Amino acid sequence: MKSHPNVPKLIGYSIDKMLAVVYDLKAKYPLHHIIREDVALCTRASMAAKIGHILQSFHDKGIGIGCIESHSILLDQEDNIYFCDFGLSDRVQAKLNKINSQVTTNQGYGFWAPEWDSPYSKWTLERDIYAYGILVLELVKGGIGKITPNPLEYVRKLESSDAAILGFDINQLVKRCLSENPRERPKIGDVAEALDKFIPNPHQHDAI
Structure with missing residues (x-):
């Protein structure tokens, strides 16, 4: 991938015993910290919407990120969003590109779409959409316990917890993100646009 304002520049890496990367970025913390902290719902929804718009800008160019989860998204001092994709992002041409190696992080359980298990699985943008659905649920609901090697169990907990928190329309969209049918x-x-409508307009009271 060429340079992008939401992808930090990779300075160096090491594959000795484990994957380690060095980015040209003064990161404040990973997105996962927001999930666990006492942060207002509108702020969480706003962050989820920003991430969605950035991802859609990649998808409009046929680029899939491939590693979307709260530990691989970093925020700087001004809360700008950066994707640390570990080299998985690539163009999806006619949905025929295939990932030859699986790259995961220590916290990466639960963010791979169900169709990944197929031995003939091919890379599609729909897999990003599945992972984004989980990320939205985590952000707005604060996460439900620890992600485990059983991703379906974790997703069910997220879906069932306080289902009305975002309203019916957004919940239905997020559930569609998690559909087993890509x-x-x-x-x-x-x-992201639905989340934008959920976020209060700061100028709304000024107009009254």
Whole structure:
């Protein structure tokens, strides 16, 4: 991937015993910290919407990120968002590109779409959409316990917890993101736009 304002410049890396990377970025903390902290719902929804719009800008160019979870997204001092994709992002041409090696992080359970298990699995943008759905649920609901090697169990806990928190329309969009049928998943931009409408307008009271 060429340079992008939401992807930090990779300075160096090491594969001795474990993967370690060095980015040109003064990161404040990973997105995971927001999930666990006492942060207002509108702030969480705003962050989820920003991430969605950035992801949609990649998808509009046929680029899939491939590693979307709260530990691989960093925020700087001004809360700008950066994806640390460990080299998985790539163009998806006619949905025929195939990932030859699986790259995960220590916290990476639960963010791979169900179709990943197929031995003939091919890389599609729909997998990003599935992972984004989980990320939205984690952000707005604060996470439900620790992510385990059983991703479906974790997703069910997220889906069942305080289902009305975002309203019916957004919940339905997020549930579609987690559909086992990739063709039923919405565009990430549609979810981000729905979240934009949920966030209070700071100038709303000024107009009254």
